[in-house]
Amino acid sequence: MAIDLDLCTGCGDCALACAQENNMPVFEDDSDLPKRVQFLDLMKVSNDRDAAYPDVEVCYIPKMCQQCEGNDPKNPKPPCVSVCPVVATDVGDDGIVSQIWSRCIGCRYCQASCPYEARAFNWWKPRYEGDFKKSLNPDVSVASRGTVVKCQFCSHIWKRERDRAVAGGELDINAVTYTPACVAACPTRAMVFGDLDDPGSELSRLLSREKKRTFRLIHTIDEMKEKDEKKWKAMMQAKNYPNPKVYYLTSKAWIKEMMKFK
Amino acid sequence: MKRTVLLIGIPFIVALYFTFVISQKACDRVMANHPEKPIDFNHQSHLLTYFPDNGLSKDDCGACHDYYDNGRFKGLPTVGDCTSCHDPNGPVTGAPASTPRRKPFLSGYKDTDKPWGSHARQPDLVYFSHKVVMTATFEDGRKKQRCSNCHGDKAGSTNTAMLKGKMLMGQCEDCHTALHISNKCAVCHD
Numbered sequence: 001m002a003i004d005l006d007l008c009t010g011c012g013d014c015a016l017a018c019a020q021e022n023n024m025p026v027f028e029d030d031s032d033l034p035k036r037v038q039f040l041d042l043m044k045v046s047n048d049r050d051a052a053y054p055d056v057e058v059c060y061i062p063k064m065c066q067q068c069e070g071n072d073p074k075n076p077k078p079p080c081v082s083v084c085p086v087v088a089t090d091v092g093d094d095g096i097v098s099q100i101w102s103r104c105i106g107c108r109y110c111q112a113s114c115p116y117e118a119r120a121f122n123w124w125k126p127r128y129e130g131d132f133k134k135s136l137n138p139d140v141s142v143a144s145r146g147t148v149v150k151c152q153f154c155s156h157i158w159k160r161e162r163d164r165a166v167a168g169g170e171l172d173i174n175a176v177t178y179t180p181a182c183v184a185a186c187p188t189r190a191m192v193f194g195d196l197d198d199p200g201s202e203l204s205r206l207l208s209r210e211k212k213r214t215f216r217l218i219h220t221i222d223e224m225k226e227k228d229e230k231k232w233k234a235m236m237q238a239k240n241y242p243n244p245k246v247y248y249l250t251s252k253a254w255i256k257e258m259m260k261f262k
Numbered sequence: 263m264k265r266t267v268l269l270i271g272i273p274f275i276v277a278l279y280f281t282f283v284i285s286q287k288a289c290d291r292v293m294a295n296h297p298e299k300p301i302d303f304n305h306q307s308h309l310l311t312y313f314p315d316n317g318l319s320k321d322d323c324g325a326c327h328d329y330y331d332n333g334r335f336k337g338l339p340t341v342g343d344c345t346s347c348h349d350p351n352g353p354v355t356g357a358p359a360s361t362p363r364r365k366p367f368l369s370g371y372k373d374t375d376k377p378w379g380s381h382a383r384q385p386d387l388v389y390f391s392h393k394v395v396m397t398a399t400f401e402d403g404r405k406k407q408r409c410s411n412c413h414g415d416k417a418g419s420t421n422t423a424m425l426k427g428k429m430l431m432g433q434c435e436d437c438h439t440a441l442h443i444s445n446k447c448a449v450c451h452d
Binding site: 087088090091092093094096098100101102103139140141142152155156159160162163164165166167168171 | 329331332333334385386387389391393394397444446447448449451452
């Protein structure tokens with residue numbers, strides 16, 4: 001997935017569509033953090049807290065699970081998978097990190113090990129306000145209390161689209177395309193979703209075209225590639241190197257600076 | 263000493279036995295799926311008597327258990343599917359044996375109603391696709407899976423009793439392993 005931060009207006013449609021699609025309650029007052037369970041966080045960042053009007057710049061960063069790969073693509077081991085004692089989280093054949101809530105024992109090791117705080121813990125049974133319960137998505141099971149949940153790039157939509165493709169006679173599973181709820185909801189088309197392994201996909205072409213603007217949330221390590229390739233390779237071999245699959249695009253230098261691991 | 267054992271031990275064992283029996287019954291009631299089955303449907307007579315007479319193969323499960331256009335499995339047929347053969351204006355008795363007769367029970371329902379439940383239900387967090395599993399073939403064209411592998415000999419059954427117990431995850435995994443299909447969690451769960 002690629003997210004163009006220059007196009008993002010911070011409207012929050014992605015977060016809302018995600019909550020609606022994945023049966024997570026939406027509250028009018030979202031300030032109660034433990035109660036809130038969200039896969040997609042819309043972070044507001046500013047270049048300088050104390051800056052006055054003409055110099056202040058604001059950017060919104062949609063942050064979800066980065067579907068890390070780890071340092072070995074053949075045997076993907078993201079930081080959260082290697083710590084799970086009950087194999088509730090695993091990397092699928094499509095590269096998406098799955099989280100099965102019925103297997104989860106709620107130890108929250110994965111939440112602690114996630115460098116992006118992309119995982120959420122269900123402290124309580126979800127409580128739906130108003131008419132929300134009538135519009136629940138039958139494809140997504142509601143996770144029980146005491147389990148960890150996370151974004152899976154709407155893998156239920158992928159399964160649904162796979163069914164539709166097979167019914168239409170298409171048996172090649174790599175030809176199946178789908179759009180996650182957040183990408184479908186984005187009004188400015190700032191989010192692009194596709195197959196990173198396929199060089200012909202819209203996503204791969206965008207990333208190869210916009211190499212200068214692209215960064216990931218492990219910017220310090222990626223940056224080392226140009227400076228010192230030997231050191232970069234050593235850093236990549238470090239244990240728990242996340243190697244995320246979500247790319248951000250921006251033309252502003254201060255955002256890149258801010259997103260570095262410091 | 264002996265009397266103490268007799269007076270306390272034996273009633274204790276008897277009470278324990280009944281506790282186990284009651285709790286097992288209760289657990290079975292809570293855990294097992296007990297669908298409503300208003301008709302004692304006879305699969306065998308339909309498949310062996312009516313299907314060959316009406317140009318259908320006797321293992322053509324899809325005649326009643328079909329798919330939607332988007333690949334979703336319809337599951338049990340609706341009343342409308344039944345009345346497409348059992349003509350609601352036809353005779354109740356007197357017709358030749360191969361002709362489906364009118365069933366007075368069905369006239370109380372709309373065409374879209376489904377007054378019967380299914381024994382075979384997966385939990386919410388399992389995404390099972392009949393279409394994908396039933397389309398999978400070997401290189402020589404043989405199907406990898408048949409209906410009876412999971413549902414038992416439903417075609418030969420004469421009533422609506424449950425043939426097999428609960429379908430456990432191990433059964434799915436055994437087939438996946440044997441056929442070299444991925445056993446990753448996300449293949450079925452989401």
